[in-house]
Amino acid sequence: MNARSFAPADLSPAVAPLGVGLAFLIALDQVTQLGGALNGYDPGVPGWRMRVAMEYESRVPLLLLATFLGLFSFAVMRPSHQRAVRRRVVLIPFVVLTALSVWAIAVISLDGARVQWSLSAEELPRVIRTRIRLLVGGLVGVSAVLAIGWRFLRSEGERTETETVKGLSV
């Protein structure tokens, strides 16, 4: 670190690994909590699938936050990393989150509809309300994941172009 100044620009690369570490710990905490919901593993039972899908959906915002923190810190830490590696790092978490969110929406729609037929008239409004809330939440989650992922990919592309231009001009 420069002895003369304590500018954030100097400090950011030094702090960035801590950001990656914090993002990893948040993701670990959320994933292990989700693992607790898998207790009584029986993917053939609609009730089990619904429970896991609901648990997953409630964790999407925090998983997204961890992904954002991790990727942002990674970008600060390695500004001159190779394009392919950086794009892969950006893509993987968003592809996983999108796939899981789509699965959760499918489970809540299809399994929820199947469970609905066996319910009494008194229970039906409560279940339909819950399903609507989960579906809206799931769709908002998928949109957020796609929007942030797309923005990150674009910024990575722009950064690489700038670096290429700089390299050519040198």
Next chain:
Amino acid sequence: MRPGSARGLLSVCYVLAALIILDQVTDLAVTLYPFHPDQLSWRLAAYGIGMRRTTWVLVADALVIATATGLEQPRVLYALSMVHGVAAILLVVGLGLFTLDTVQFRGSVRSEALPTVYLAAGRIGLLVPALVGFSIWAMVRLRRMGGGRTRTKRRGPPGLVVSGAATGEKL
């Protein structure tokens, strides 16, 4: 935006982090009330419920570190390194006590409930060492960032240090 107002806006993050911690602590206290630290099952439940709030504490931690960096406050970074050191010690002690309690509790649980106990204990056994490792790492890193400047300032005439650091020449 003027630099002064940006700094003011950034310092709001300290308040946000304090609110997150306050919310989590009060919620935990209400959940665990009435307190029975002498009871084995209460201690286990307290540890398990407390560890479920890890994410929010980490979010507050990230906010404070980012804000102290943005506001160029080496003393805060140094204080944060101390906080991480204390957290690491508390986590290690807590994990030791939790392990002893779990071993003792295992004997009094029905066999059907054992997988749930193992699952919860496994989660804590995985998460706490990772948290301890991170706390120690953060302590060292933040201490270097927060304390490094103070030491360099006291060392001698700044011109001599700067000339070498700025130009990259070997003295």
